[in-house]
Amino acid sequence: MEEIIKKVNFYARLSKERDLSASEKEDRDIFRKLYLENFKKQVRGHLDNIEIVDKKEDVKIN
Template identity: 50%
Template sequence: MEDIIKKINEFTKISRERELTDEEKMEREKYRKIYIEKVKNSMRGHLDSIKIVRVDDNGNPIDKDGKIIEPDA
């Protein structure tokens, strides 16, 4: 991931000094798309691993009916 960010930053630096060539613009766009896809996949992985737990006023986990779920021993 660091190499992708480094490459994007290189193109940004170049673009501040001069206009990018069409080939450079296409390559920059390719790296941007790769970066965005990696961020989306990482975020999706984090979201998929989240488990929602309902709790009562005392912080005890409860089921759909509001009954306390006993922890596994």
């Protein structure tokens, strides 16, 4: 994930300096997609591990 973030940031900086070539745009889009997929997996993993406890009735919802 760290390497993907570096690439996303690299292409973001590069695009501010100059126009990206077609292949650079393709690479940028690939790394953005990989980043979002990994991010969604991490969020889903966190949400799946959340345990809600109702303190009033001491009922666990999962």
